[in-house]
Amino acid sequence: MIRTMRRVRVMGPRPALQSALRVLQDLGSVHLASPPRLPALNPSPATRREQRLVRQLRTLVADAETAGALLSVLPAPPIAAVPERAPWAAWARQARRLRRSAEEIRDRKHVLEEERALLARYREMLDAFSGLFEAGHIPASARAYHIILRPGQSAVVEPLRQALAEALDSAYELRTRTLSSGETALLLLVPVARTARVERLLAESGVQEVPLPAGYERATAAEVLPRMRLRLQALPALIDEVESERKARAATAAAELPPMLAAAQDTISRLEAEGLAASTRSAFVIEGWIPAPDLPPLRTALRERIGPEITVEELPSGQDLDAPVVLQNPKLFRPFQLLVEMMPLPTYGSIDPTPFVAVFFPVFFGLMLGDVGYGLVLLALGVLLHRRSRPETPLRAIAQIAVICSMFTILFGVLFGELFGDVGRHLFGLRPLVLDREEPKDIVSFLILCVGIGGVHVLLGLVLGVFNAFHGHRKQALGRGLSAVMILLIVVALLAAVRLLPHQLLTPAVIILLVAFPVLVVAEGIVAPVELLATMGNILSYARIMALGTASVMLAVVANRLAGALGSVVVGAIFALLFHLVNFALGLFSPTVHALRLHYVEFFGRFYSPGGVRYRPFTHWRTH
Amino acid sequence: MQIFWITLSAALAIAIPALATAWAQSRIGPAAAASLAEKPELSTTVIVMLAIPETMSILGFVVAMFIMLRAGG
Numbered sequence: 001m002i003r004t005m006r007r008v009r010v011m012g013p014r015p016a017l018q019s020a021l022r023v024l025q026d027l028g029s030v031h032l033a034s035p036p037r038l039p040a041l042n043p044s045p046a047t048r049r050e051q052r053l054v055r056q057l058r059t060l061v062a063d064a065e066t067a068g069a070l071l072s073v074l075p076a077p078p079i080a081a082v083p084e085r086a087p088w089a090a091w092a093r094q095a096r097r098l099r100r101s102a103e104e105i106r107d108r109k110h111v112l113e114e115e116r117a118l119l120a121r122y123r124e125m126l127d128a129f130s131g132l133f134e135a136g137h138i139p140a141s142a143r144a145y146h147i148i149l150r151p152g153q154s155a156v157v158e159p160l161r162q163a164l165a166e167a168l169d170s171a172y173e174l175r176t177r178t179l180s181s182g183e184t185a186l187l188l189l190v191p192v193a194r195t196a197r198v199e200r201l202l203a204e205s206g207v208q209e210v211p212l213p214a215g216y217e218r219a220t221a222a223e224v225l226p227r228m229r230l231r232l233q234a235l236p237a238l239i240d241e242v243e244s245e246r247k248a249r250a251a252t253a254a255a256e257l258p259p260m261l262a263a264a265q266d267t268i269s270r271l272e273a274e275g276l277a278a279s280t281r282s283a284f285v286i287e288g289w290i291p292a293p294d295l296p297p298l299r300t301a302l303r304e305r306i307g308p309e310i311t312v313e314e315l316p317s318g319q320d321l322d323a324p325v326v327l328q329n330p331k332l333f334r335p336f337q338l339l340v341e342m343m344p345l346p347t348y349g350s351i352d353p354t355p356f357v358a359v360f361f362p363v364f365f366g367l368m369l370g371d372v373g374y375g376l377v378l379l380a381l382g383v384l385l386h387r388r389s390r391p392e393t394p395l396r397a398i399a400q401i402a403v404i405c406s407m408f409t410i411l412f413g414v415l416f417g418e419l420f421g422d423v424g425r426h427l428f429g430l431r432p433l434v435l436d437r438e439e440p441k442d443i444v445s446f447l448i449l450c451v452g453i454g455g456v457h458v459l460l461g462l463v464l465g466v467f468n469a470f471h472g473h474r475k476q477a478l479g480r481g482l483s484a485v486m487i488l489l490i491v492v493a494l495l496a497a498v499r500l501l502p503h504q505l506l507t508p509a510v511i512i513l514l515v516a517f518p519v520l521v522v523a524e525g526i527v528a529p530v531e532l533l534a535t536m537g538n539i540l541s542y543a544r545i546m547a548l549g550t551a552s553v554m555l556a557v558v559a560n561r562l563a564g565a566l567g568s569v570v571v572g573a574i575f576a577l578l579f580h581l582v583n584f585a586l587g588l589f590s591p592t593v594h595a596l597r598l599h600y601v602e603f604f605g606r607f608y609s610p611g612g613v614r615y616r617p618f619t620h621w622r623t624h
Numbered sequence: 625m626q627i628f629w630i631t632l633s634a635a636l637a638i639a640i641p642a643l644a645t646a647w648a649q650s651r652i653g654p655a656a657a658a659s660l661a662e663k664p665e666l667s668t669t670v671i672v673m674l675a676i677p678e679t680m681s682i683l684g685f686v687v688a689m690f691i692m693l694r695a696g697g
Contacts, residue, residue, distance in 0.1 A: 342667075342668040343668060440692075440693045443689060443693065444693065447686065540683075541679055543682065543683065543686050544678075544679065544682040546686070547682040547685045547686055547689075548682070550689070551685070593671055593674075593675050594675060594678075596668075596671070596672065596675075597671075597672050597675040597676070600668075600672050601672060601676070
């Protein structure tokens with residue numbers, strides 16, 4: 001259900017505005033509304049000093065958040081008390097210093113890590129030719145070229161060798177080694193006098209020399225290797241040193257950042273809230289929305305902390321179009337609010353569909369997946385996710401939805417006699433209690449069941465639409481009600497025609513349909529017949545439950561048959577396991593998307609009125 | 625010969641809607657990706673939009689099943 005809200009007006013002497021805002025912020029239950037439009041009231045635009053302060057605080061927040069992110073400072077719990085007069089200038093300097101220091105540490109670590117990666121790449125190449133370097137085979141008059149070819153590029157080696165032979169006769173040495181990465185390292189030694197010609201040849205062959213890292217350019221190849229080895233040995237310690245420095249700085253920042261962030265964010269939101277107040281020379285007025293049960297505590301807190309000069313007036317209802325929306329449901333249904341909140345919120349005063357989603361979503365999911373084995377795996381995943389998630393987070397809601405859906409999957413698995421497809425039948429003698437989804441005759445029954453459930457779901461949507469439209473749009477409510485009745489009559493007529501219901505019902509049902517049709521056109525306009533047809537199409541759309549369910553069980557059966565069809569039991573079992581994994585992944589994704597679609601398109605389309613304003617109470621900054 | 629036509633009909637009943645679904649999703653996909661780049665909060669709408677053309681495949685599957693079941697009966 002949607003929580004009842006009260007529109008309140010808080011008034012008092014102008015000097016008490018700041019104190020009143022502090023009380024409201026401490027209570028954290030008032031959703032501030034636009035400034036009231038009353039004669040003699042002026043909006044309270046921020047002064048230049050306040051505007052400057054907001055700009056400075058935003059810079060402080062940006063500095064503090066960047067420093068926190070770079071130093072990996074974990075979010076701290078909310079700060080209980082924020083000082084009345086904060087040392088903003090000192091805090092701004094401190095945040096700037098922390099940010100610069102964090103950036104400097106990040107850059108230093110980055111440079112060292114890049115150097116390590118570069119040297120590791122060179123070392124492998126130089127190691128490949130180390131025998132040549134260390135034996136002193138390279139004369140001082142030779143110029144060494146180090147080249148690395150990507151995998152698949154090694155075809156250029158032979159043409160290059162031929163071109164070198166033509167250009168230099170035998171006055172060159174070309175060695176190649178394959179590196180662990182699959183790349184090919186080339187070492188080319190040529191007389192210093194012939195380098196210009198060689199470089200032209202290299203360019204023509206499309207290969208480039210890898211220049212030695214900075215600091216090694218003037219060294220000979222024989223000198224480079226030992227120096228690189230030494231540097232590579234030293235680098236991990238240097239990186240650890242920088243990391244220790246980061247941790248030490250993070251420990252300091254973890255104590256310094258949260259108070260300044262909390263104070264700055266709270267002050268920014270208080271200054272912004274001031275802009276939502278209106279005032280005369282001597283009084284201020286603030287308006288907002290508050291959940292009905294929180295109204296008495298608001299009155300008490302304002303009276304106790306400021307005095308009797310502050311009044312709280314409850315405004316009459318009726319102008320509640322901009323009232324914010326808070327969904328409030330019993331504990332069992334609450335996780336499903338997540339699925340409703342994925343859509344734009346319902347308008348205030350309309351119907352909250354959460355309880356209906358909580359009932360139908362797991363049923364649809366269970367009908368589609370319907371397998372004891374897959375249900376148990378999903379239950380295990382849901383419990384694991386539940387343990388690893390924090391309360392009141394979307395992840396926790398997903399875990400709870402997974403657990404509920406897994407129970408329905410197990411229940412329908414028992415009814416359909418399925419455990420990883422037909423494994424349950426062969427190993428444990430599991431038998432279908434209601435429907436056998438592998439049997440052709442039962443597939444038709446399953447289809448009828450799914451479309452029947454669809455009919456109930458869509459009719460429920462139409463009935464809710466009547467309730468939703470009843471207060472504001474009576475004509476629309478009549479049209480929705482008539483549509484519901486006509487759909488029922490069409491179903492009765494069809495069932496009577498195929499003699500599933502007494503045949504005598506056919507004629508009265510058709511006559512009532514013919515009478516109701518023009519009334520429907522008058523109530524809802526010329527589009528009503530199209531709407532009616534669309535509604536019938538929506539009901540047929542529930543056939544997807546049968547289609548996805550049958551596909552799921554067929555894939556599971558195919559997976560099991562693979563185990564015996566591949567000759568080797570081990571290979572077959574591995575293939576079957578992989579196939580079941582794929583089927584399980586599909587079995588999580590498809591039923592979720594299609595159950596959601598059935599709700600958002602087929603069900604919500606009958607009654608849901610989106611456009612509600614999210615409830616954002618004026619409160620203290622929270623780290624999560 | 626009859627089995628050939630029945631099988632072909634069932635195959636066409638699923639194949640043609642599947643191609644139509646693929647074409648529709650190929651048009652929705654890039655538009656959805658572009659929309660998500662600008663407004664990530666549209667992800668739910670995008671998922672639903674992508675699931676809408678699948679109705680064709682699913683109904684095609686149902687028809688194919690009926691063709692096969694009728695032939696079997």
